[in-house]
Amino acid sequence: xxxxxxxxxxxxxxxxxxxxxxxxHCGCDVSQNGQCKMALSFPxxxxxxxxxxxxxxxxxxxxxxxxxxxxxxxxxSVSKMLFEDESIAEQANNExxxxxxxxxxxxxxxxxxxxxLPFKGIKxxxxxxxxxxxIVEPIDLGTDEKRELIVDITDxxxxxxxKERVLLQDIHLKVADGEMCLIxxxxxxxxxTFLNAVMGSERANAKVTYGGIDLYESYDRLKHFIGYVAxxxxxxxxxxxxxxxxxxxxxxxxxxxxxxxxxxxxxIQMVLETVSLTExxxxxxxxxxxxxxxxxxxxxEYITNPHLFFLDEPDSGLxxxxxxxxxxxxxxxxxxxxxxxxxxxxxxxVLYLFDKVIVLAKDKRSGVGGLSFFGSVKxxxxxxxxxxxxxxxxxxxxxxxxx
Numbered sequence: 001x002x003x004x005x006x007x008x009x010x011x012x013x014x015x016x017x018x019x020x021x022x023x024x025h026c027g028c029d030v031s032q033n034g035q036c037k038m039a040l041s042f043p044x045x046x047x048x049x050x051x052x053x054x055x056x057x058x059x060x061x062x063x064x065x066x067x068x069x070x071x072x073x074x075x076x077s078v079s080k081m082l083f084e085d086e087s088i089a090e091q092a093n094n095e096x097x098x099x100x101x102x103x104x105x106x107x108x109x110x111x112x113x114x115x116x117l118p119f120k121g122i123k124x125x126x127x128x129x130x131x132x133x134x135i136v137e138p139i140d141l142g143t144d145e146k147r148e149l150i151v152d153i154t155d156x157x158x159x160x161x162x163k164e165r166v167l168l169q170d171i172h173l174k175v176a177d178g179e180m181c182l183i184x185x186x187x188x189x190x191x192x193t194f195l196n197a198v199m200g201s202e203r204a205n206a207k208v209t210y211g212g213i214d215l216y217e218s219y220d221r222l223k224h225f226i227g228y229v230a231x232x233x234x235x236x237x238x239x240x241x242x243x244x245x246x247x248x249x250x251x252x253x254x255x256x257x258x259x260x261x262x263x264x265x266x267x268i269q270m271v272l273e274t275v276s277l278t279e280x281x282x283x284x285x286x287x288x289x290x291x292x293x294x295x296x297x298x299x300x301e302y303i304t305n306p307h308l309f310f311l312d313e314p315d316s317g318l319x320x321x322x323x324x325x326x327x328x329x330x331x332x333x334x335x336x337x338x339x340x341x342x343x344x345x346x347x348x349x350v351l352y353l354f355d356k357v358i359v360l361a362k363d364k365r366s367g368v369g370g371l372s373f374f375g376s377v378k379x380x381x382x383x384x385x386x387x388x389x390x391x392x393x394x395x396x397x398x399x400x401x402x403x
Contacts, residue, residue: 146176146177146178146337147176147177147210147211147212147307148174148175148176148177148209148210148211149174149175149176149198149208149209149210149308149339150173150174150207150208150209150210151171151172151173151174151175151198151206151208152171152172152206152207152208153168153169153170153171153172153194153197153204153205153206153208154169154170154204154205154206155168155169155170155204155205156168156169156190156193156194156197156202156204156205156206157204157205166366166368167190167193167368167369168190168193168194168197168204168360168368168369168370169368169369169370170370170371171194171360171370171371172371173358173371173374175339175341175356176339177307177337177338177339178334178335178336178337178338178339178355179334179339179340179355179356180330180331180334180340180341180342180353180354180355180356181339181340181341181342181354181355181356181357181358182342182343182344182347182354182356182357182358182377182389183195183341183342183343183344183358183360184347184357184358184359184360184389184392184393185359185360185361185369185372185393185396186360186361186362186393186396186397186399186400187397187400188362188369189360189361189362189369189396190360190369191343191360192312192343193369194358194360194369195310195312195341195343198310198341199215199226199228199308199310200215200216200219200222200223200226201228203216210222210225210307210308224254224304224306225306225307225308226306226307226308226309226310227301227302227304227306227308227309227310228301228309228310228311228312229297229298229300229301229309229310229311229312229314230312231312231313231316234297235285235293235296235297235300236285237284237285237286238284238285238286239284239285240281240282240283240284240285241272241277241280241281241282241283241285241288241296242268242272242281242282244285244296244299244300245268245271245272245296245299245300245303246264246268248299248300248301248303249264249267249268249303252303252304253267253303253304267303267305268303271299271302271303272299274299274302274329274332274333275295275296275298275299275302275329276295276325276329277292277295277296277299280292289322290317290318290322291318291319291321291322291323291325291326294314294315294318294322294326295325295326295329297314298311298314298326298329298330302333306338307337307338307339308338308339308341309330309333309334309338309339309340309341310341310342311330311340311341311342311343312342312343313342313343313344313345314326314330314342314344315327315344315346316345320349323346323349323350324349324350327350327353328350328353330342330353331353334355341358345390345393346390347389347390348388348389348390351377351388351389352377354377355376356374356375356376356377357373357374357375357376357377357380357389357392358371358373358374359371359372359373359374359380359384359392359396360372361396361399361400362400364399364400372396377389380392
């Protein structure tokens with residue numbers, strides 16, 4: 001007996017009978033030689049699970065959900081948990097016509113002790129729990145016209161092979177709203193470690209405040225005001241640009257915004273314009289250039305309208321023109337009153353865009369990363385007696401090699 005009587009369209013996630021050729025929701029071709037071409041097959045589940053059980057499953061998988069970047073990843077994970085190794089209902093009648101009816105009518109009748117919960121019922125329950133969103137408690141970020149991000153890192157220490165190793169120490173600086181800061185440093189100076197410590201993802205022995213509020217102590221409340229773009233490219237190639245941002249909004253934005261469709265669409269359109277992707281909104285991600293994909297990655301994080309925006313080498317692998325467009329987009333974001341802090345290894349092509357430079361360097365004797373310089377681009381070039389920002393890194397690497 002073929003137990004897989006249902007399949008799920010990988011494009012719109014609709015659940016349909018296994019022998020249907022086309023998805024009744026989006027029209028995708030979901031059959032090829034009797035096999036599912038663009039869908040995943042799942043059985044019908046007999047279960048007494050209610051919302052409480054589904055919440056329990058969600059809590060067990062919270063680590064996965066926290067790292068997932070798309071609705072599809074989460075839904076596939078939930079689907080696997082719900083349907084793997086569960087009891088199977090009888091296969092639907094082979095002569096079932098492709099009619100848009102509730103598939104629960106085609107399953108065997110349950111006895112009094114159990115009921116058949118169709119996939120749609122499970123999916124709707126899980127969606128309500130996972131994607132309903134979180135109501136964000138208002139937080140007072142200070143009354144000053146310009147807030148400050150104040151960083152006071154005593155040290156960042158990790159344990160390696162049973163011994164403590166200090167990665168960073170004695171870093172103290174202030175960055176104001178509306179400033180775009182470049183993080184420079186020689187090899188192994190701790191640039192990414194510093195970035196992670198400042199935004200709270202890897203805590204240091206430190207005090208980091210924004211608008212007078214301690215980021216570490218109030219992280220659960222301030223995390224909604226923090227955006228981070230990593231080096232990796234997690235985009236789904238078969239989604240459109242608009243769909244990508246819509247999915248990101250459903251995952252990241254508070255409930256009060258997601259439920260307001262007009263406000264949500266306005267937010268998406270604003271982000272598309274900010275990253276110069278408005279004309280690409282209906283194009284598939286796979287058709288975008290490398291620079292456009294990088295800007296879409298930025299848009300996915302900027303959809304939350306973060307006050308603090310951190311980026312790890314957003315311009316890596318881009319040619320001069322594409323990198324310039326991307327950096328100008330980030331400058332536009334900073335000009336709206338945000339703090340933008342980023343790592344770049346080729347900053348000279350856009351050095352005029354940066355307000356401040358944070359230079360990290362290893363101590364010659366201890367090998368511990370620390371603050372070598374913090375100030376304007378002009379002052380940085382004078383301090384290191386070089387004509388380029390990349391020349392600063394060369395000076396630091398030379399000093400490190402001489403050690």
